[in-house]
Amino acid sequence: MRARGMDSGQKGRWHQMNKAGSHMISNLFGDGQKPQASEKKEKIWRVSEVLALARQQLEGRFARVAIVGEVSQFKAWRSGHWYFGLKDTKSTLNAVMFRGANQKVPFDVTDGLEVVAHGRLTIHPERSQVQIMVEKLEPLGAGALALAFEQLKKKLGAEGLFSPEHKKELPTFPQTVGLVTSPQGAALRDMLRVLQERWPGLRIILAPTRVQGKGAAVEIANAITHCDTHGDCDIMIVSRGGGSIEDLWAFNEEPVARAVFEASTPVVSAVGHATDTTIIDFVADQAVATPTHAASLLPEKQHWQSQVDQAQKVLTSSLRRQIADAHKQLIMLHKSMPKPKLLLLQQQQILDEAERRAYEKLKARISQYQQRLYQLESRLKAKHPLLVLKTHRFNLAKMKERLEARHPQTTIAQQHAWLSQQQSQLHHVITRQLHQAQTLFATQTAALDMLSPLAVLHRGYTLVQKEGSLAASSTSLQAGDDINIRFSDGVAQATVSKTTPIKEKK
Structure with missing residues (x-):
């Protein structure tokens, strides 16, 4: 090989x-040399x-x-x-x-x-x-997980889940932010701190979920869907701290990718570190390096998160070495034990082979009968009188619809509806203009009343007239002049006996 x-x-x-x-x-078969002659009889094997x-x-x-x-x-x-x-x-x-x-x-x-x-x-x-x-x-x-990653990436890419035309723009000033992450994770605390520093009073909705382990992918997908349909969010951040490819694998599974694609709310992927790439990064409307970066799309990164991730990687590596050593010991013990299941598995293989042959024969026979049945059914359906009658009824219904659409009563009803609509609009316009004219008239009348001399007389002042003309100064009058004094409610006649000028104080 x-x-x-x-x-x-x-x-x-x-x-x-x-x-x-x-x-x-x-x-089994010797070293290629000719066997030495033996007087013993050769054994006969079954x-x-x-x-x-x-x-x-x-x-x-x-x-x-x-x-x-x-x-x-x-x-x-x-x-x-x-x-x-x-x-x-x-x-x-x-x-x-x-x-x-x-x-x-x-x-x-x-x-x-x-x-x-x-x-x-x-x-x-x-x-x-x-x-x-x-x-x-x-x-x-390539590793097994790397191959699975590439296979799913190729499948979703062919369906158009990564296409730029499906990407939604992120809002400039989001009022509500949905966080899909683990409630016990350090990533949540970092994002809450940064969000509160950037936008005090920002409305934050948490959709809690596990972010690793068996079944975590379904929980993450359900949390995204629930936050999208019930959270009234302007933006969603799907986040998790860094880790190994196994730790992040839930974000490489198909349910999570489809939930992000089907969400109407813009989604930001903030999974792992800058060096980590997951399937959700390709589907999301925007992918950033870290959860802190996502919270600060007005952004800054937190360095302690990388230290935690590094310690997690060291611990994971140490545990893997211990598991590998234990696995080697288990294999050695397993080899020394008898294999009672081997014969059972071989018999299962024989049964599978027999079942396969029987299934193929039965499948071929059923296929032949189905083909003949389909042919007979097609011939009967093509000549069935109900099918012909159904076709004629359909054509008659179409003709009836066209005649009804062109009937004079239909045209008259449409024109009558149009005239009613025009009459209603004209009445609305006339009423609005009349109201505006009445309002303008009342405003101008009030202004004229304020400027009228008669309004001044009502406050206790009088007008002095001489021979029909207004006497605006005491110098225009002389002793013996007949004058008319005008009040707000009448006129008094008088004769000037004396005029005294008033000097202005300096």
């Missing part, structure tokens, strides 16, 4: 497997005995192998087991991965994918073929 694209560890396991295979062939011995030797020699190859003829059976081939340029090896093991594979397995299969070699009890019972499957080169 090919060793192209393998790292040093995989190449080492590859050479060990070749060496072990050579020893097995030598033990086929099943030879295969049982070969399987025992093969399983003992290759109880744990890693094989690199290209997946071909992949089939996921209804029992949950996977059947496929591992091939290179020269050979193909059958492989089976039972349901308990394949449920741990995070990426989609398809034909043409180059993988490294970890497991044990055995011989199929019925077909007498060498196969590998796969316990762990990894993509060649």
Whole structure:
């Protein structure tokens, strides 16, 4: 098989497997030298005995192998087991991965994918073929989670979830901010502090959710939908502090991406650090480096968050090493124990094969009968009198609709409605103009009353007239002149006996 694209560890396991295979062939079939003559009678073996011995030797020699190859003829059976081939340029090896093991594979397995299969070699009890019972499957080169990330990214991109025309603009001055994050996380405290510093009195709605672990993706998607439909938010921030790719994996799952895409509220993705990239970053209307940055889209970053994330990474790395050491010890103990489930799994494989053959035959027979039934049904439907009558009724209904639309009564009713509308609008305009004219008249009348001389007489002042003219000064009068004194309520006649000028004080 090919060793192209393998790292040093995989190449080492590859050479060990070749060496072990050579020893097995030598033990089973000799070293190529002519056997010495023996006087003992050669033992006669049954086929099943030879295969049982070969399987025992093969399983003992290759109880744990890693094989690199290209997946071909992949089939996921209804029992949950996977059947496929591992091939290179020269050979193909059958492989089976039972349901308990394949449920741990995070990426989609398809034909043409180059993988490294970890497991044990055995011989199929019925077909007498060498196969590998796969316990762990990894993509060649990229990690399993990285491959799953790229597969989902490609799928959602093809559906248009990342297209720029679907991006919504963020409001310049949001009045209400929705926070979708963990209520126990440090990211929430940072965002609340920054938001209160930037916008005192800002309305903040928290949609609490777990941000990592099994089932966290569904909780995050539900929190986004609830905040979008019931929160009356101007903007939503979906956030989580930094961590490993496993810690952030909930934000790489399809339910979260679709919830963000379907939200009518603009969404900001603030997951992890600047170096972290998740699927939600591509779907969101804007992606920023950190939760603090999102809270400050008027922004500043908090450096202590990176220290917490670094400590978390160190702790995660230490735990992984301990788990890996414990896993190695568990594998060693597991190898030393008998495998009572092996025969049961092989019998399940035989049953799956028999069920597959029966299912294919039954499916072909049903398909033939369905095809004949569809042909007869199509012929009957084409000539059925009810279908012809239905077509004529439909055409008559269409003609009736067109005649009713052109009927004179319909036209008269439309014109009458239009005239009523015009009359109502004209009455409204005349009433408004009359009201404006009355208001203007009242205003101007009040202004004239204030400027009238008669208004001054009502306050106790009088007018002095001589020979019909207004006497504005005492110098215009002489003793003996007849004058008229005008009051607000009448006129008095008088004769001037004397005039005395008044000197102004300096």
